[in-house]
Amino acid sequence: MSILTTLQLLPLIGAIVIAVLPVGNAKLIKQTALGFSLLVTIVSIVMAFGFKTSESALQFTETRSWISAFNINYAVGIDGMALALILMTTILVPIVFLAGWNESENGRWSVKVFYILLLILETMMIGVFAATDVFLFYVIFEAMLLPVYFLIGGYGVGERAAAAMKFLLYSLFGGLLMLAAVIGLYIISTNQGGGTFDIAKLSELRIDSATQNWLFLGFFIAFAIKAPLWPFHTWLPTAAKSATAGTSTLLLGVLDKVGTYGMIRFCMSFFPDATKTFTPAIITLAVISILYGAFLAIGQKDINSLIAFTSISHFGFITLGIFALTSQGLTGAIFYMVNHGFSTAALFLTAGWMIKRRGSSQIADFGGLQRVTPILAWSFFLAGMSALALPGLSSFVSEFLVLLGSFAKYPVAAILGTTGIILAALYVLLAVQRSLHGETPATSSGIPDLNLREKIAIAPVIAVLVVLGFYPKPVLNVINPTTQTVMTHAGVSDPVAKVAK
Amino acid sequence: MDIANYIYLSALLFTIGAIGVVVRRNAIVVFMCVELMLNAANLAFVTFSRVHGNLSGQVASFFTMVVAACEVVVGLAIIVTIYRSRRSASVDDASLLKR
């Protein structure tokens, strides 16, 4: 059994264990959940140490027949990109547990259900990145919507039911289009000597260009909804507004990454020609997302929807980097996914604490927090700095790589994207100014600063952002081989500098 | 007489039956229209049996008659019950289930 399978099973076992614990003992349930998630983190780190960056092939592979009639397998294996994303996931989950220690208690259902859902979600989040069988990927891709649906609907705030519904409908719509495309791929593989869902085999199919275009769109729209790209984004702010901080973190930090991950893993490797055909259009959408997301973030009054719109802007950057198809762009984009996960986690978690303490998510209701709760304020500030890609924090490295990588091929897009950094400064600093600076209103004066548990939760996130900002090499080394594989497969190479030495 | 005329007659009967179901209100009459359609089919079977010179069609018409008889049993039972409940055999009155 591959360590990947173990990794997926652990949270599931955790969920089962929690299922048999007494409902009343919330503390025990939480501790068990945290314990299992930490165990997963440890195992994943052990796995990371066993990962050989020198190999470009998939590692820790395992294949078991699942639905033999369609040659569907339980097939897992990871490359650098998947490893990075899985590590991000397994690190974020215990942090989310710790940060939202009490957020399960105001829900519609018990604490128990909350943690069962989250642990099941973790299993799926690991699985979705580990799957090397398109069918398996699809199944998890769709199934993981449900825990989130229940987490938003059951434990969220405000218009949570409507938000959950909107989220699910959007995602399922995209998913169904993708299903059609998955079926198409399978049939084509059947016609070319043996139906398969194996990613590697599927990427060697010969598909005529018209079919490629349609199938590409099937996949791409699903991913564009997931990693919301303008104009498929309107579900995200609603969801982020209603979900708990922890759910939002996992939703935007991990689940949405499946979209951008899918663009690289599936769109590009299955449909190289279609990728070329659609690249200009996608680059345009990406740039629109960057600027549009930023402008809308500036215009938000609710702190969670602000964060959601910043993410739309950031997903624009990631998409731009991916479709620029240069080493820097791709590596930057993949690294961006990881950084965005942590950066968004920091934003949502700190914002969540602020909201919980103040009892409102309207930015205007805050103010002067820096005087009252310096540590909380600092955490939020640093998260904001990460969102605006301040050099020294990891998001800078990725954002810069993305822009650098796309400039060589799409200068106009890169230039427009670069102006996004001004808007980023605006949306972050406006929020910072309104919430942390200024006079402290009477309503905020007595609120407590972060407690030890919250400090422990936020510290690793900030540490990761800072450490990877200064020393991104370990992650970049893991990602680079993936980038090279993708580029080789797509048949592109980096533009050569015009005036080489 | 041209055998085609039997087919025309059969089609005509069937059409009358089909339209009758749409336009008549009394459940019994509606049901009779259905019976008319079945008999139109019988006529067609028998005619075709003649055309093709085999007996299958004739056999089919016997079966149809038997089945039609069964249908009458069930149908009348239902119609009578509903008539007793509602004191009306109009199919338009039975329209509580809708939308």
Added chain:
Amino acid sequence: MLTAPKLDYALLAPILIILGAALLGVLVEAFVKQSLRARLQLAIALTGIIIAFEQLYRIRNQGTSIAAVTSVSIDGAGIFMQGAILIFAFLGILIIADHDHFAPQASALPGSAEEVSALESGKQQTEVFPLTLFAVSGMMLFPIATDFITLFVALEVLSLPLYLMAGLSRRRRLLSQEAALKYFLLGAYSSAFFLFGAALLYGYSGSLSLNGLTDAIHGSGGNDVFLLLGIVFLSVGLLFKVGAVPFHNWTPDVYQGAPTPITGFMAAATKAAAFGATLRIFYVGLDAAQISWKPAIAAVAVITMLVGAIAAISQRDVKRMLAYSSIAHAGFLLTAVVSLNKSALGATLFYLVAYGLATIGAFGIVTLVRDSAGEVTDINRWVGLGKKSPLVASVFSLFLLSFAGIPLTSGFVGKFAIFSAAYESGNIYLVVAGVLSSAIAVFFYLRLILMLFFADATNDSVSVVIPSILTRIAISITAIATIILGVAPSLLFNVAQNFAYFLR
């Protein structure tokens, strides 16, 4: 000297056993004393079904097309359908056994003294068991019949008891009777079309058998007008039974008016039988003329999916909503008819089982949600059920998710298989239409889940009754099957695939 036609009784035995049990049931109803009847009927029905199933299992590999001269064809698809119908019948009867749903005396006037006394004395008539078994025998015959006479007889045998059963409800008897009337009149109307179609096809080919029809088409020996009109009229009868648009109008009304256990049984088993016959007719009899009917049936499939999905959205009654859902599923299944390939056949077999089990389970749950006046089917009163009875609400949601085709439920695998068969046959537009209507359909399933879990109940009169042990068994089996078929579909899928063949 004339020899009697040779009948292979071993192969026909499953049907005969069910018929025998049904007849026995009639006798029991007539002669056994009141207090024993109910239990005896149940025992007879279940035993009959089990024995029939066992016999069916024994003959599973003995396919032949001459079991009863040329009237029936015992082949893979036929045997699989029969098995599926038997399973549905078994589960259906477990739920039907809860007498609370049925009028003590169907012939008594609603509200009459007669009825009141029957209610008070607890004198419960149990004709529903033999009726069910008769219907089952018709259903088992329908998918294996290969000539038009047998097809028509089977169609009527399965329909006539159902017409009656629809009117047996203990509560809201007017509605129940109205459902019976509508079902009967429209059903008879559609059978007339079916029969006239059969007559026309006979006129075209000179043969009543599907094989004869195929030969005639290949020889293009007859009048094309008869063939085309025959195909259309025959299809009407079939499309009516499967509940395809525009022959679907009876479905919501009957599903709503009929006693809920009957609705569940009917929705699952009739659909299986009707699709079994439809597939055989189109695959075996009309394959050669596919160029003329394929576009029309494809159009019906698309319209059916869309209408089913769209109309369900504005329904306010759970049973009506499930009815429209069944219409949408009929649309998906019709794509398999158009696909005309082995994968589609296998996919349909799987789909029918998956859908049927979930349907029985879902209607089984509906029987549990009641207030003092009986079942509560108004969706608005289901709001907040997740709070009152999380388990029941969760299981119901599971069925809904399966209907919606969410991965890891049986419904998803079925949908996937059907769509990939459609894609394989080149009907990509059907896949796209299917996917889009699934997206619409997802909305109302999810909205219902949302109402169950995410909203607070407005009144407290609605409660979930503790189900009887039989109902509990039925619902548990269907729920577990829904998950197992979703997670490990190979268990059934490989079987379906092996049985996915027709003998000519």
Added chain:
Amino acid sequence: MTTSTNLVYLIALPLFSAAALLLLGRIADKWGHIFATLISATVFVIGAIEFFAMQGRTGESRAATQKIFEWISVGTLHVDASLLLDQLSICFVLLISGVGTLIHIYSIAYMSHDHDRRRFFAYLNLFIAAMLLLVLGDSYLNLYVGWEGVGLASYLLIGFWNQKPAYATAAKKAFVANRVGDVGLSLAIMIAFTQFGTVTFAGVKESASGASAGALTAIGAMLLLAAAGKSAQFPLQSWLGDAMAGPTPVSALIHAATMVTAGVYLITRSNFIFDASPMAQLMVVCVGAITLLFGALIGTAKDDIKKALAASTMSQIGYMILATGLGPIGYAFAIMHLLTHGFFKAGMFLGAGSVMHGMNDEVNMRRYGAIGKVMPITAATFGLGYLAILGVPPFAGFYSKDKIIETAFNAGGIKGILLGGATLLGAAITAFYMTRVIVLTFTGTKRWDENAHPHESPFLMWAPMAVLAVGSVASGFLLSSGSALVNWLQPVVNEHHEHHTEEFLPPMVVSVMALVVVAIGVAFAILKYRTVPVVAPQEVSVFTKAARKDLYQDSFNEAVFMRPGQKLTAGLVTTDYKVIDGLVRMVGWVIQTSSTALRAIQNGYVRSYALIMVLGVLALVTAVWLVTL
């Protein structure tokens, strides 16, 4: 190239100190300021050691590098976290750490009453670290990290008292304006990488000559944009005045002596780009000339002493920028002016801070007057700085500024006359507004508030001022004697004397001209401000009004960027809800409506159902018939 192992400490020490002070929190309140000051002093010592070590080496080996670790390596992009200490950067290292240390010392006293003094010192150390990274990075990308780092430090320090909304806004404004410049730097790096495949200074320098004029001009223009943002040059100048919201030591260190001169450093560092692109150079001189006059004009009307000094800073940096646009010889003079300006302007800011310290943080010069008597040391040090900025020989400014004026005239042709004229005019206006500051603040009659009890500042405050005053006096002479700085920087900026064009005017003439215009400016100011109303008169010329309004720079930005931007944002928010989400909701509406329509068809009448079936039959017949046609 020499390899050094000490360079990293220049950055690591203050960075560590900043982090420690911030993380330790209140525990470090007692000793944080001392610790930070010691760290800063240590950095200065290391810098000095490096400087002497460098002097001990010759030629190529003077520059030292240190590779700390591999930072980013993706595809053909390889960027190491490595530092380069050459003749140019050592000037900055000494300036930053030297002036920085003095200001640390000053701040100990200046901030002694502030509850958050520890945090202030943490920010100061953070600034020192970032600024040193900026000047020590061996590639544009490393520089960029420091570049934004100082922006962050500047933001934090301007908004140090962010409980006042206006101050928080000022901080944000500075950051955003800087970000506009950062876009320039980002794009410059991208173009450079696309062109040369590298982003190190050495690599770009090596290949620069081979690039097309267009590419070089583009890089140059983008670098200029970056410089304009950081150095408050036209058109991104508007933030500097507001930045005076920060505590005065910050204004002295960051917004006068060091950070704002980063633009000059950037252009000087990129001399190989600008030297190869006359077009870019022209842009540079234009920006410099416009800003020097712009800043000077604003300075004439400011009553806020810090804002007046800020305007002056803007103007003086305009000189430096202008100088860097004048080709190889200009760089050295720009750096020289930068260094001398660092001394005298920092000194004057500290002086202003000292005055404010004694005047209950009053900044309105119309409320001052006759402070020279009560604060003699402050007045004296300020006065020396004043003389330096005026360019009175032998004070520092004389050496640096005259050289710039001279070089401007020497630019040749009409360009030379225009630039020379601008610099001369600037000198005159500088003389006017600086004299105005002196007159309003230190001489004349008392116009204090009743509660004000001005007194001389404590030793910890005046000592740094005194040291800086010494610099204001002596630095010019020291740096220019025997063209010391010019020769020192020669390897970096490729200055070759033999390429000099004919001198337009002899140096002597230029100096005399400069002194004459300065005298006129001084005289005019003295005459004009013999009496000073406490409340600024409203009946003034349009020019004064314009200058008071910062030449409408904010109004312009508001009208052209801010308000349309706000409208755009509001418009997009509405669009997002009404159009994009609206479309989605419309799909829902259409489906819902069709659903209702379908419900209506289901009317409950059997006969109607039968009719629908008949119609269905007819439709099927038609369909089949059509297909078979």
